[in-house]
Amino acid sequence: MTIAEQFRITKEFQVKDANAKKKPLGTAGDDKDGGKAADKLATLKLAEEISDLQNVLYAGHERKLLIILQGMDTSGKDGTVKGVFGQINPLGARTVAFKAPSNDEKNHDYLWRIHKEVPGKGEVTIFNRSHYEDVLITRVHEWIDQAECKRRYAQIRDFERMLAETGTVILKFFLHISKAEQKARLEERLADPEKHWKFDTQDLVERKYWDAYQEAYEEALLATDADHAPWYAVPSDSKTQRNLVIASIVQEKLLSLKLKYPPGNPEYSKLKVE
Template sequence: MTVADQFRVKSDFVLKETDANRKVLGAAVTAQPDAKSVDKLQTFNLAEKIADLQNVFVASKGPKLLVILQGMDTSGKDGTVKGVFGQINPLGARTVAFKAPSQAEKDRDYLWRIHQEVPAKGEIVIFNRSHYEDVLISKVHGWIDDAECVRRYAHIRDFERMLAETGTIILKFFLHISKAEQKRRLEERLADPDKHWKFDMQDLAERKYWDAYQRAYETAICATDSETAPWYVIPSDSKTQRNLAIASIVLEKLESMKLKFPPANPDYAKIKVE
């Protein structure tokens, strides 16, 4: 069984029944005194392989890869970018962090700002939050009704299908943490002055809607999962296991593509550099 198979959303997916502390099956032995160090070493090695394959990915100038990271506050979107994609060449990759929309973005359809950031040929793009925010937060706060929510799910399915049909590989990761773990991480930020910059009072305000967000995520995931734009629910109470799972899935996808460098140019053999 691949790691992707372990965390791929199933047809009977229920978020509240999903363990936020589940481990990666088949990972290196974790009975050692410092299991986190083992996870980090494995992830580092996987990240190096991802970086190697990215060179071929860029050179081929064919496929496009879009990685979508969604999750509750403190679930580790920034940490995933650093831990999994920190070794890839930034010349062939971008991370896009979507914040609250600007007035110009509000004046257009909600997918307008998203479409501008999708990957070009040979490019890897990581979305830190994404178009799903325009269903999740809008639904939780009552800014859209159920009918509009259903319409937006349809928009998103069509949008992602169009991307897939025009050469974009899509991997969607929901970083699943427990409410207790979020509480611990927020308290950790408050207790450490060097982490105060990461604390936002809005995180506490949104935490009050925890149950509503869990329902919204479950509905969104079930409504938009597809073979060409699959959802993976990644247990994220453990930061190191989270990174290990995502790195494994990304590498599995890249390896499955059988990437190759473009054919050599025979004329180059005749060129002499003086």
């Protein structure tokens, strides 16, 4: 079983706190720090391999890689970007954080600002939040009704299929934390003035809707999982295991593409540099 298969959601997928706490890729049990150092080392090695593979992807100028990160506040989307993709050459790789839509964005369909940012040939693009917010926060607060939500699932499936059919590899990660872990992380932010800039009182408001969010995630993921756009549920109470799982799946996928540098041009060997 590949690591990707191990974390791909199934039809029985449920968002339950117990699943957020798992340390599924547990390293040598005799580590005094709970395996953190070993996780980090393994992740760094994978991050470097991802960086090398991205270089070939870039050179090939053919395939496109889209990574989607979703999760509750404090689930570690920024930390994943840094830990898993921090070694990647900024040339050819890009992160896009989608915040509340601007007025101009609201004047368009919800996929408009997303489509503008999808990767081009040879590019890796990481979405920190995405069009999935348009079936999550909007659903939880009942800005859209159930019928509209279902229409959007179908639209998202169609959109992602089109992207896949036109050469985009899509990997979607649900960073799954438990309610208790979010509490601890929010308290940590509140306790440290240097982390206040990351804090938004709105986070506490959204936290009140915890159960509704869990339900919305469960439904959205099940409705939009597909072989060409799979969802991976990543236990994320442990930050180091989270990064290790995601790095493993990305590296595995890139390896499976059997990327090669484009063939050399035989004519070039005849060229002289004056």
